[in-house]
Amino acid sequence: MDHSASLIQQLTLQGIRLWLAGEKLRYAGPPQRLTPDILATLKRHKADVVRYLSTTQLLPASYGQQGLWSIHQQTAEEGAYTVSLAFEITGPLNVTLLRDVFQLLVARHEALRTRLVWQDGQVWQQVDGHQRAFIEEFAAPDWDAEERQRQLTALHVRPFDLAQGPLLRTTIIQHGPQACTLLISAHHAIVDGWSSFQLLDELWCFYESLAAGRTVPLAPVSHTYADYVAWQQQMLAQNEERLWAFWRDQVGDDYPILALPSDFARPPVRSLRGVHHAFRLSSELTTRLKGVAQTQQVTLYVLLLASYQLLLQRHTGQPALMVGLPMAGRMSAAFGETIGYLTSPVVLRSEVDSTLSLAELLAQVKARTLAALDHQDYPFARLVERLNPPRDPSRPLLFQSNFVLQRPHRSQALLQTASGQQVSDLHVRMLPLPLFAGQEDIALELLETDTGLEGIFKGSADLFTSATLARMSQRWEVLLEAIAGDPQRSLATPLAALPILTPTERQQLLVEWNNTSAPFPQDRCIHHLIAAQAARTPDAIA
Template sequence: MNLVEFLQDLSLKGVKLWLDNGKLRSGGSQKVLKSDIVNQLKQHKAEILQLLNEQPDLLQVHALSYGQKGIWFLWQLSPKSYAYNVSFAIRIYSEVDINIWRQAFLILRERHSSLRSTFPNRGQAPIQWIHQDQKLDFLQINAAIWDEETLRAKVVEAHRHPFDLETEPVMRVRWFNCSEQDHILLLTIHHIAVDGWSLNLIVKELSEIYQALLAGVEVSLQPLTHTYQDYVHWQQALVEREEGKRLWDYWQQKLAGELPVLNLPTDRPRPAIKSDHGAAYPFQVSQQLTQNIKALAKSEGVTLYMLLLAAFQVLLYRYTGQEDILVGSPTSGRTESEFDSIVGYFVDLMVFRSDVSGHTSFRDFLAQVRQTVMGALDHQNYPFTLLIERLHLERDPSRPPIFQVSFALQNLLEAQEIQQFLGRTDTFINWGGMEVKTVAIDQYENQYDLTLEI
């Protein structure tokens, strides 16, 4: 362990080190500041003073949330993968001031510390290092001579460029200059720093910041009262309290016994190690069928989510013949309202285990699914990454653990800002008073054999 790692390890353990008129001061956890630690600090005092002068953010290090740990572990297994690159792109048909856009991203990044963090490995675990003066990864690209096919290929290539979470910024901006009145803005962020809710915040705030700068007025976003680190502390405290035991007992009981592996019929052999290669098949449900589904859900006293999940599980039973069905589903992870305005990785996963056998009708099965969903929602705060760890499952590198199929019903009202940008076709939209055109980019997080997203 070198000196930087030693100091950051102390910071993670609650030791406070700071400069006071050129002198080194210490405080915090007295359990950690034992005589041998104090002696090491004295021995390396001159070097420590120099480090803290040169890197004021050296000790801005924090533990990761359980979800971040899971993402980091997957990145470490496949550091060249782009499966967790999250992007949106717009095309602007007007003259722009690049410096204003650059300033807008700087303000956005200063507001949300997750966007100016790196995630180096320290000993046995990664940490989040929040940087004070990290260089903004903003690159202008001359695209004037490219045809449309080449331009789109270059945008996709930029989206897919892998991140180095240990040393590089987790947010990058690529500005493609096609002409003085034709530009493409591509924003790409690694999933370890954002989720879908965060993207909605970013799209909204970025527009407000840009418009304020353009008008020459003060940027007046609502001040943040909490940080992502507050969420990490809240989550850790939760699992250590009696409430954490209650949540763990529930999931331990629900996932007891041998967990079935869903064997979907495939047209080729399964690779020994799961890859990120996949594709999406978009389809549209007719208005009449949508109305019928909603009417059925209402008459049965269930939510639209419950009805669609039940239908999906029956479909899986039909294709596999398996009666014990496990399906995963994402949650926002923001059950506490104080975290609603924070950019970060909050999303988590729930597991729905349903037994298709013994039901004489779909109505009977739907009633079971209703109870399953209600129980899972009541226990959703238990981190999925910790659940995997505590179940001590035998890992199969060719499959994701616990479940192989996922289901998601998107709430467009909660994410209406970002949904405009994530369509599968290029569309003109009004973004904060600007008429822009979205640039569709295929983005897949191919963790699972099959995902149904509605």
């Protein structure tokens, strides 16, 4: 790391901010931290620091960023690749301190000062030495919960300009002296799900420490996103052909297209608009499912993934299915705390033959999932580039369905509880804000908590209503109950015999829609009725 960058890193942990006013270096921070030694160090390295802050670096973009840049050219106005976190904050929020904290975070992480530009026939990262944090603030004292959710959704989907930036924005909405809403939004090109919660950890750590007059108890950033891109390029130089050979065989020459029955006709060009349905599976059912998984020597992840694939097969009749599995992209521990877009999906192809038993399907999914995990470093954007599958603007490439199961990050676990989290003298609670709801035809995202599994079915609004996703959720729960209710029987049962219909649907199909009885005269025999009908329509075919 550049010496000036290292110095700035150390100063940010003291709460000291640096910026340029023209060509002059300016600084601010807690008075007790601006010691004679610190000021002497700044004076000694002033020229280097000014040069660093005024410099814009042009760095290679990752394959993932290149893919997002291409998508952005077609969907820039839809905000489909925005990552947002929303919070309800109660207490005396120090807005000035919060603004300082965001500026310190932008100084700490290169990714938060990054833009994507097209130059010399390719996509580049443009990393600014200094960038002012984008923070907007307004008052909304009259919003109720419904209006707040509507406004947060509208703020969340506002588009970013990848070339102009900034790609991180913060919105503070004041509802009263002791109540506000905080919305943090970033383009997916500079953060992924993991790093958004890493950033959240640091946000509260900075705020709490500086509010108490303490040094921030974090280590300087050891590996930047630029380091990750360099690692990715070196890894591919050594392993690309081996990884490519695996994924070429895994995906195959044909690309099965998911054909779920839909509520609406598929448009010629998909819009990325989404709908969703949230649900919860009890801790009791989750525990029983873990027990079934253990008997088959598979993880809960494999069991839930296999059941999801079976649900799709039962709705489509297709044995060959392709499901995307997002990976954290942090196989190297060095990048465990790196902020940036490291995640990348792998494509899992399964053959869900309805004559297989559940135990056989679990064994197949386990083997293919483990193999995929062993080869997850191959960038999905690079795989698409080399496969060059037929493009259809009405569908996502390669897979139209997604599956995610994750354990919550530390902050996520605390903030999603009903009680929220205490930060200094503030009470902070996370607000629901579904993300990426229209990127695939359908997706299932699960979060494992101490109280069970929290889930959300997401779908394309071009194809489905939220009511349809709710039915999918209910049918999946019926399937899981059947698996967990009598494991010995369900594991040996052919997949086609496992139930997915709810009791209401069974009543409708087997009873209500088969109720074809009609009134007829009780005082006449059947042959009299037939003769009377023949007399009325003598030329009709019997």
